[in-house]
Amino acid sequence: MELKWTSKALSDLARLYEFLAPVNKLSTILLTNPRIGEQLFQFEPREVRRTSYRGRVDQIAHDMGDLKHRMSGLDQAMTLVKRGINLSEETDARQQITLNKLAERIGRIERRLELS
Secondary structure (H helix, E strand, C coil): CCCCCCHHHHHHHHHHHHHHCCCCHHHHHHHHCCCCCEECHHHCCCCCEECCCHHHHHHHHHHHHHHHHHHHHHHHHHHHHHHHHHHHHHHHHHHHHHHHHHHHHHHHHHHHCCCC
8 A cells, every 4th residue: 555645735744743853752753653553434535533632732731731821920920030130229219318318417527516
């Protein structure tokens, strides 16, 4: 029996391979070995096989949801850190103003006492 692929099927297979190869070694094995999978005899004389990628797609969707949730948490944490930095800068500015006022007062006191 000879396996013939349409150009569209080959194109889809190539795109699927490029997408899955970096993340799923099992999928790349299935794509490079097209005879793996359950043969569906009701399509004879054509050789049609069933493989399931649904579980992996569901896992990827779950992982994406988890990553979005984690990214949201990181965004909130970064907002809190930035708010803390802004408050620290504000506190530093207030302390510098207080120090400047104290330095001016000390300078006036020294002038009055003629210590300068």
